[in-house]
Each structure stands twice: as C-alpha cells, then as structure tokens.
Amino acid sequence: MKLTVLGCHSGSLRWGAFATSQVLEVAGRVFLIDCGEGTQMQLRKNKVKFSRIKQIFISHLHGDHFYGLIGLISTLQLLGREASLTLYGPKGIKEIIELQLKLSQAYIQFPLAFVELDSLSPQLVYEDDKVKVTTIPLRHRIYCNGYLFEEKLGLRRIDIDKANEAEIDFAYFNKLKQGFDVPNSKGKRIINADVTKDPFPPKKYAFCSDTAFYPKIIKQIKGVDMLYHESTFLESEQYLCERTMHSTAKQAATIALQAKVGNLILGHYSGRYPDKEEFRREAQKVFEKVLLAEDGKKFEF
Amino acid sequence: MKLTVLGCHSGSLRWGAFATSQVLEVAGRVFLIDCGEGTQMQLRKNKVKFSRIKQIFISHLHGDHFYGLIGLISTLQLLGREASLTLYGPKGIKEIIELQLKLSQAYIQFPLAFVELDSLSPQLVYEDDKVKVTTIPLRHRIYCNGYLFEEKLGLRRIDIDKANEAEIDFAYFNKLKQGFDVPNSKGKRIINADVTKDPFPPKKYAFCSDTAFYPKIIKQIKGVDMLYHESTFLESEQYLCERTMHSTAKQAATIALQAKVGNLILGHYSGRYPDKEEFRREAQKVFEKVLLAEDGKKFEF
Numbered sequence: 001m002k003l004t005v006l007g008c009h010s011g012s013l014r015w016g017a018f019a020t021s022q023v024l025e026v027a028g029r030v031f032l033i034d035c036g037e038g039t040q041m042q043l044r045k046n047k048v049k050f051s052r053i054k055q056i057f058i059s060h061l062h063g064d065h066f067y068g069l070i071g072l073i074s075t076l077q078l079l080g081r082e083a084s085l086t087l088y089g090p091k092g093i094k095e096i097i098e099l100q101l102k103l104s105q106a107y108i109q110f111p112l113a114f115v116e117l118d119s120l121s122p123q124l125v126y127e128d129d130k131v132k133v134t135t136i137p138l139r140h141r142i143y144c145n146g147y148l149f150e151e152k153l154g155l156r157r158i159d160i161d162k163a164n165e166a167e168i169d170f171a172y173f174n175k176l177k178q179g180f181d182v183p184n185s186k187g188k189r190i191i192n193a194d195v196t197k198d199p200f201p202p203k204k205y206a207f208c209s210d211t212a213f214y215p216k217i218i219k220q221i222k223g224v225d226m227l228y229h230e231s232t233f234l235e236s237e238q239y240l241c242e243r244t245m246h247s248t249a250k251q252a253a254t255i256a257l258q259a260k261v262g263n264l265i266l267g268h269y270s271g272r273y274p275d276k277e278e279f280r281r282e283a284q285k286v287f288e289k290v291l292l293a294e295d296g297k298k299f300e301f
Numbered sequence: 302m303k304l305t306v307l308g309c310h311s312g313s314l315r316w317g318a319f320a321t322s323q324v325l326e327v328a329g330r331v332f333l334i335d336c337g338e339g340t341q342m343q344l345r346k347n348k349v350k351f352s353r354i355k356q357i358f359i360s361h362l363h364g365d366h367f368y369g370l371i372g373l374i375s376t377l378q379l380l381g382r383e384a385s386l387t388l389y390g391p392k393g394i395k396e397i398i399e400l401q402l403k404l405s406q407a408y409i410q411f412p413l414a415f416v417e418l419d420s421l422s423p424q425l426v427y428e429d430d431k432v433k434v435t436t437i438p439l440r441h442r443i444y445c446n447g448y449l450f451e452e453k454l455g456l457r458r459i460d461i462d463k464a465n466e467a468e469i470d471f472a473y474f475n476k477l478k479q480g481f482d483v484p485n486s487k488g489k490r491i492i493n494a495d496v497t498k499d500p501f502p503p504k505k506y507a508f509c510s511d512t513a514f515y516p517k518i519i520k521q522i523k524g525v526d527m528l529y530h531e532s533t534f535l536e537s538e539q540y541l542c543e544r545t546m547h548s549t550a551k552q553a554a555t556i557a558l559q560a561k562v563g564n565l566i567l568g569h570y571s572g573r574y575p576d577k578e579e580f581r582r583e584a585q586k587v588f589e590k591v592l593l594a595e596d597g598k599k600f601e602f
Contacts, residue, residue: 012376013342037372038339041314061404063375067368071338074364075313092404099400103362103393105443142406 001026001149001203002300003226006042008267008293010210010232010246011064013037018295019064020209020268022228023048024149027130032056033147033207039068040075046296050076051083055126057133058089059209060144066093070100077108084111088125088133090143091116117145122220130154136220138211140245146209148220151202162195203301206261209268212241213251218259225301227261228293230268231279237272249279253286262301267293302327302452302504303601304527307343309568309594311511311533311547312365314338319596320365321510321569323529324349325450328431333357334448334508340369341376347597351377352384356427358434359390360510361445367394371401378409385412389426389434391444392417418446423521431455437521439512441546447510449521452503463496504602507562510569513542514552519560526602528562529594531569532580538573550580554587563602568594 002025007018019036023046030052032039043050050072058066066089076085087093094114101108115125117135126133129152136146155177163176168190172182181192206221209230221227232246241248247255249266256264264287266279273279276292283290291299303326308319320337324347331353333340344351351373359367367390377386388394395415402409416426418436427434430453437447456478464477469491473483482493507522510531522528533547542549548556550567557565565588567580574580577593584591592600 012379013339013372015342015346037369038314038342041316041339045316061401063372063401063405063407067372067375068338071314071364071368074368078313090404096401096404100362100364100397103391103397104364106364 001151001205001226002298003205003228003265004046004048005265005267005293005295005297005299006039006046007036007295008269009295010230010268010270013064014271016295017271018042019067020059021068022207023053024205024207026149026151026203026205029054029128029131031133031149034059034065034209035067035069035072036064037067037071040072042295043072050079051081054083054085055133056085056087056089057125057147057207058087058093059138059146059207060140060142061090061092061096062142062210065210069093070097073097073101073108073112074104074106076110077106081110084113086113086115088115089117090145091118118143122148134220136206136208136217138208138217139214140210140212144210146211146217147207148224149205149207151204153202154199156192156196156199158196166190166195168195205301208255210246212245213247213255215255215258218255221255221259221261223260223262225262226265226299227256227259227263228265228267229255231266231283232268232270234273234278234282237270249282250286253283253290256283256290257287263289263291265291265293265299302450302506302527303599304506304529304566305347305349306566306568306594306596306598306600307340307347308337308596309570310596311531311569311571314365315572317596318572319343320368321360322369323508324354325506325508327450327452327504327506330355330429330432332434332450335360335366335510336368336370336373337365338368338372341373343596344373351380352382355384355386356434357386357388358426358448358508359388359394360439360447360508361441361443362391362393362397363443363511366511370394371398374398374402374409374413375405375407377411378407382411385414387414387416389416390418391446392419419444423449435521437507437509437518439509439518440515441511441513445511447512447518448508449525450506450508452505454503455500457493457497457500459497467491467496469496506602509556511547513546514548514555516556516559519556522556522560522562524561524563526563527566527600528557528560528564529566529568530556532567532584533569533571535574535579535583538571550583551587554584554591557584557591558588564590564592566592566594566600
C-alpha cells in the first residue's frame with residue numbers, strides 16, 4: 001500500500017497547511033479519502049492522475065473534510081471524464097453536490113454514484129477481488145466514519161526453481177497459485193506446499209479522523225499495518241478535546257498501543273502548535289512507532 | 302481605488318492559476334468580488350484582513366466563481382467573527398450556503414445576510430455615504446452579473462494658503478468643504494470657490510466576468526476609470542465563445558474602446574494559452590491601454 005498525504009491540518013485552508021485529504025494506492029486501485037478545499041490542486045502537485053480515482057470516501061460533513069469535493073467533480077467534468085465515480089459519505093452529501101450542480105446548470109456526463117451512510121455499526125461499503133473497505137464509526141460532533149482498507153489474501157507464490165525441478169508444466173501454474181496439487185510431466189502428483197510459498201500477508205490501513213478518544217474502535221482496527229489517527233491537540237489542551245470531540249497525541253498513541261498496530265501516523269494538527277515534533281514526542285511516551293503526517297508526504301507499507 | 306487580483310484564471314484550480322476573485326478597496330471599504338476555490342488562501346497570502354470584508358459580490362454560480370465561499374464563511378466563524386457579512390449573488394446562493402452549514406451543524410454566530418439577485422436590469426444593490434454598487438447584467442450561460450463600483454463625489458478641498466490669507470476661522474472649514482460661502486474674521490463674506498478646489502473626481506470600477514460580447518453594457522460602464530473584462534479566448538478560438546458565452550481579447554478591447562474607459566484589465570484566461578502576452582497584443586490592436594491581470598497583482602487608480 002502507498003499512502004500520499006495531500007493535507008493533514010485541521011481547520012481553515014492556509015498556504016502550507018491543507019485540510020484533510022489522502023490518496024491510498026492498493027493493488028492498482030487509487031482511493032481518495034476526504035477532500036478538503038484545494039484537494040484538486042494537491043492532487044496535481046503530487047502527480048496523482050485524476051482518471052485513476054474511481055472511489056472517494058468522505059468521513060464527515062465538516063468543511064475541512066469535503067469542501068474540495070464539488071470543485072474536484074466539476075474539474076473531472078471539464079476534463080471530459082467518462083469513467084464512473086462513486087462517492088461514499090454521510091447522508092446529505094448527495095443533496096449538497098446535486099444542488100450545486102443544478103444551480104450551475106452543470107450536467108455531469110460521467111456516471112456519478114452516491115453511497116450515503118447513516119449506520120452506527122461498521123459496514124462493508126466496497127469490495128472487489130483484491131480489496132475491501134469497511135466503515136469505522138467514530139465519535140465526533142457530527143456523524144463521522146473512519147475507513148478500514150484491507151487487501152484480500154493474494155494467490156500462493158510459485159517457487160520457480162522448485163516447480164521446474166519437479167517438472168511441472170507451465171499450464172498448471174495458475175492451479176498452483178490457487179493452492180491445488182498438480183500432476184507433473186511424468187504424471188506424479190506434486191503437493192502444492194512443496195513448490196509454492198504462502199501469499200504475501202495482506203496489508204491493512206485504518207483511517208480514523210475526526211474522533212474523540214474512542215476505545216470501541218480498537219477491536220476493529222486490531223493489528224492493522226498502518227493506523228492514521230487524528231491528534232488535533234496535545235495533552236496540555238486536553239480540555240479542548242471534550243468540547244470539540246478530538247483526540248490528543250497521547251490518546252491516539254493509546255489506541256495504537258492497545259490495537260497493536262504496526263505504525264501510527266499522526267495528523268489533523270491544530271494550527272496552534274508551531275512545532276509538530278511535539279506530537280511525536282508526546283505519542284512516543286506511549287507507543288514507539290510514530291510517524292508524522294505532512295502535506296505531500298508518502299508512506300509505503 | 303486599489304484592486305488586488307487574487308485569481309484570474311478560468312476553469313479548474315491549479316497551482317499558480319487561481320480561479321476568479323478580486324478585492325477592491327475604496328474609501329476604506331474592502332469588497333470581495335467572486336470567490337473561487339482557495340480564495341481564503343489567496344486572501345492570507347495577499348495580507349487582506351478577513352475582518353475588513355463586510356460585503357461579498359458573486360457574479361454567478363459557476364464553480365470557479367464561488368466554490369471558495371463556503372470555506373471562507375466557515376473560516377470566519379472559526380476566527381470568531383462578530384461583524385456582519387452580506388453576500389450578494391444569484392438566487393440559489395442562500396440555499397447552497399445554508400444547506401452546507403446545516404449538514405455540518407455549523408451555527409454561524411455573526412450576522413450573515415443574503416441579497417439574492419434575479420433581475421435582468423441594472424440594480425443598485427449597495428449604497429453608503431461614500432460608495433455605491435450596481436449590478437451589470439451580463440450575457441452568459443447562466444444568470445450572471447458584473448458589478449459597477451462608484452465613489453460618490455467627495456467634499457471640496459480647502460486651499461489652506463488661500464483660506465488663511467482670507468482669514469477664515471478653522472471653525473468654518475467644514476462648511477467650506479460642503480461648498481458654502483463663509484464669513485471671515487472681519488465679517489466679510491468669502492466666496493467658496495475662491496478658497497477651495499473641486500473635489501477629486503470620483504473613481505469608477507467595472508467588473509465584467511463572465512460574459513459573451515455584449516455591447517448592451519457599454520452605456521452603463523461609459524467612462525469608468527478601470528474596466529475588468531473577461532477575455533477567456535483569443536480570436537483564433539472565437540468559435541468557442543459562441544458555445545461557452547465567453548469573450549475574446551479583441552471583443553473585450555472593443556467594449557473598452559466604445560465605452561471610452563480609462564484602462565482595460567484582461568483576465569479569466571483559458572488554460573490553453575501559455576503566453577498571456579498574446580491577450581495584450583490582440584487587445585492593443587483595438588484599444589491602447591491594456592493591462593493583464595495576474596494572481597496577486599495590484600492596480601491602483
């Protein structure tokens with residue numbers, strides 16, 4: 001999986017501080033997650049081809065997570081897009097987008113579908129042969145979901161040397177990948193595990209923004225390779241978390257620790273902290289493997 | 302008057318090519334004209350204080366002219382604004398903004414007023430003691446207005462040397478400015494014109510975007526000091542103007558010539574032209590005083 005952070009700051013759009021948006025590339029798919037104002041500009045800057053995005057997942061209807069959506073859709077139309085686009089987000093997102101298109105008399109030529117969410121339990125919202133995406137209900141001031149992106153278990157990997165040594169015809173390789181035993185050129189049955197290796201372990205990425213400290217999500221994100229968890233504040237401003245339903249770096253790290261994740265990425269920083277390293281220092285007192293989101297930063301895992 | 306171009310490109314938001322937005326400062330007022338995506342970022346970059354903007358004039362509901370509005374309003378709320386804000390724009394603008402605020406459960410604390418427009422004739426939409434603003438109905442694919450900003454005639458200017466020589470008490474200066482004759486310290490009547498100069502001629506600025514070639518506006522913008530007229534295309538792409546209801550540089554210059562304006566600013570350039578000087582060259586064949594808008598460029602007049 002390859003994650004590109006387009007924007008990772010909370011609140012209003014500023015030069016050098018874009019609002020939340022991320023691109024996740026997995027098994028050839030390109031998912032856009034949240035879409036703050038100016039996201040289309042960040043997509044261009046980070047050389048993400050618009051045409052490759054087929055799904056957009058919106059966490060909630062606060063402006064810093066979706067005000068860039070209508071501009072992006074309009075641009076796709078201008079660019080003559082033909083491929084379909086599906087938007088996942090809270091109930092209401094369809095009305096907002098359609099009203100703006102109607103009043104600008106814009107007729108979107110490509111298939112634009114909406115999947116509106118209002119469930120308070122995790123829901124499988126996207127699935128194909130390689131990937132599935134499930135909502136992670138969060139605790140925020142308004143209805144809000146994170147998203148869990150999971151690769152499916154891939155095919156077994158053929159050990160070419162062993163397969164050749166066992167004299168297996170190339171025609172059987174697909175069956176080998178699928179886990180079957182196959183006959184060799186002399187008609188002898190070859191045990192699958194003798195000539196193949198386990199598939200690569202499927203990767204998991206959990207996106208959790210915006211949310212108050214919410215241990216209920218731990219069960220769902222257990223053992224993910226990478227967790228993005230918002231950390232709007234530091235512990236010194238913990239009192240603001242209550243009011244605004246955000247988390248501190250320490251709280252994010254506590255979730256990461258208890259969920260035994262591989263790595264934790266922090267982001268959604270409040271503009272009040274000039275030094276983002278403070279977030280890392282606070283989180284690392286609880287959980288070692290902490291990374292800091294930055295606009296334009298890429299993470300591969 | 303001082304005009305700051307925040308963005309002057311047509312179509313989608315790109316790095317170094319912001320969509321339409323301008324700030325006009327006149328007699329201490331700060332008007333925002335159109336508000337494409339990312340305008341709040343450009344306001345910060347150009348050091349325009351958000352708090353000084355009390356009126357926003359939107360020409361029409363195509364995205365490149367107003368998608369930045371909801372983000373700006375949300376930011377004003379985050380900044381704790383208390384002063385009122387009035388939005389002028391086509392009918393429908395209120396529904397769009399209010400729907401987004403409702404779905405994000407944002408309760409705007411400052412007085413936010415809407416003046417929705419649907420008249421096809423020029424309308425006086427704003428007036429105070431120093432300035433008035435009138436719509437300029439344009440010809441575009443959807444309902445669209447330009448705006449004419451006019452200073453009112455100011456006070457007469459006292460010639461201090463002559464007033465002192467005539468022995469006029471300071472207490473009479475306000476009456477002098479208002480054009481009255483006044484008595485001097487010896488009781489002699491002093492003729493106003495002998496000790497004052499005419500007021501500075503009031504300045505006029507006309508903003509005309511987006512529009513097809515539309516000579517009907519000439520009467521209304523006659524003699525303005527500065528005309529901003531869109532020039533999306535060059536004459537070589539004149540056929541695109543028919544379909545999209547935009548103007549060429551030559552057409553903009555023709556309007557400027559016939560309206561006998563002081564200067565013409567071109568903008569709303571299509572992204573297809575790498576060299577903006579082509580717009581100037583084409584326009585100057587018709588009208589000499591041509592200026593080119595650029596993001597961040599300031600014009601004083």
